[in-house]
Amino acid sequence: MNTWGNNIKISIFGESHGQAIGIVIDGLPAGHLLDMENITEQMERRAPGRNNLSTQRKELDAPIILSGVFEGKTTGAPLCAMIKNDDTNSKDYAKLNNTMRPSHADYPARVKFNRYNDYRGGGHFSGRITAPFVFAGAVAQQLLLKKDIVIGAHIASINGIDDLLIDAVKIDKNILNALRIKELPVINEKNGDLMKEANENARLKGDSVGGVIECAVVGLPVGIGEPFFGSVESSIASLLFSVPAVKGVEFGAGFAIAKMMGSEANDQYHLDENATIKTTSNNNGGILGGLTNGMPIIFRAAMKPTPSIALKQHTVNIDSMEECSLEISGRHDPCIVQRAVPVIESCAAIALLDLLKGAGQI
Numbered sequence: 415m416n417t418w419g420n421n422i423k424i425s426i427f428g429e430s431h432g433q434a435i436g437i438v439i440d441g442l443p444a445g446h447l448l449d450m451e452n453i454t455e456q457m458e459r460r461a462p463g464r465n466n467l468s469t470q471r472k473e474l475d476a477p478i479i480l481s482g483v484f485e486g487k488t489t490g491a492p493l494c495a496m497i498k499n500d501d502t503n504s505k506d507y508a509k510l511n512n513t514m515r516p517s518h519a520d521y522p523a524r525v526k527f528n529r530y531n532d533y534r535g536g537g538h539f540s541g542r543i544t545a546p547f548v549f550a551g552a553v554a555q556q557l558l559l560k561k562d563i564v565i566g567a568h569i570a571s572i573n574g575i576d577d578l579l580i581d582a583v584k585i586d587k588n589i590l591n592a593l594r595i596k597e598l599p600v601i602n603e604k605n606g607d608l609m610k611e612a613n614e615n616a617r618l619k620g621d622s623v624g625g626v627i628e629c630a631v632v633g634l635p636v637g638i639g640e641p642f643f644g645s646v647e648s649s650i651a652s653l654l655f656s657v658p659a660v661k662g663v664e665f666g667a668g669f670a671i672a673k674m675m676g677s678e679a680n681d682q683y684h685l686d687e688n689a690t691i692k693t694t695s696n697n698n699g700g701i702l703g704g705l706t707n708g709m710p711i712i713f714r715a716a717m718k719p720t721p722s723i724a725l726k727q728h729t730v731n732i733d734s735m736e737e738c739s740l741e742i743s744g745r746h747d748p749c750i751v752q753r754a755v756p757v758i759e760s761c762a763a764i765a766l767l768d769l770l771k772g773a774g775q776i
Contacts (some may be wrong), residue, residue: 551760566590645704
């Protein structure tokens with residue numbers, strides 16, 4: 415299924431080497447003035463070919479709005495945006511029709527779709543399909559900002575090199591906004607330099623590295639979420655796991671909370687200087703019983719290393735049913751983590767917009 419959402423529905427379409435990719439967003443409120451400059455900035459953060467940290471495939475990723483906007487404002491009808499694919503080298507994938515790339519969707523997709531799947535660049539399973547996510551996320555964040563809800567993310571680690579983590583209790587919106595304009599969105603610049611080195615070393619070896627992205631949301635009211643199956647965690651996580659490279663998600667202290675005593679894990683309440691109920695810690699990541707508790711939402715997503723690498727790997731020719739070796743050529747990211755940061759933010763924005771509209775707050 416390529417449609418997600420209850421109150422805000424999104425449908426994605428296209429393949430990596432097809433004519434275009436895009437998204438349809440249904441359920442947006444009418445009369446919202448789209449800030450296209452902001453949308454362009456967000457799209458550029460994810461776009462390929464912007465620096466030597468990513469693939470050299472160069473795509474403008476300029477969204478063409480086909481419907482749902484009139485005189486710059488949303489009409490209430492479905493908003494459809496298309497992004498052209500202009501820089502494709504499909505010949506790089508000619509030999510991959512029958513040779514299954516390790517850690518790609520080639521093999522299961524070929525079986526599921528009886529060999530009719532478009533395998534070029536990963537087809538509909540490509541990370542390129544996350545570009546429409548960022549368009550929808552940029553629109554969603556503009557609507558959330560009207561409610562003073564701010565979302566920001568950074569690279570928590572690449573190849574075991576850790577950045578500082580966001581303060582889960584006292585999050586500075588200015589820091590979240592400042593991360594958006596950095597080529598490599600990290601809090602500690604020295605660790606960012608080490609991450610760049612790891613990225614370059616992987617590229618020179620024909621290999622790749624993965625990492626973790628940490629995201630924070632501030633300004634949410636208390637009580638947002640729909641238990642059981644519409645909980646805040648399940649809503650955000652369902653979109654996060656739609657991102658091809660995401661293999662793990664944790665909220666708050668995450669897996670570390672399992673090692674704590676109850677007295678350590680519990681987020682105890684107090685009244686702040688404005689007589690607002692807050693917690694002294696935030697091990698639960700701002701969510702209790704699937705509902706927001708007024709504290710910042712904190713979560714992290716683990717991204718696997720880019721599976722397309724130049725090193726020789728073992729695989730199978732599915733036509734001859736013989737084992738063989740494969741060296742993947744073409745243009746690929748040695749690390750997709752830095753380009754995935756706005757994608758992760760977008761997943762949170764879309765999920766929260768859906769929940770807030772369901773609560774009658776959008």
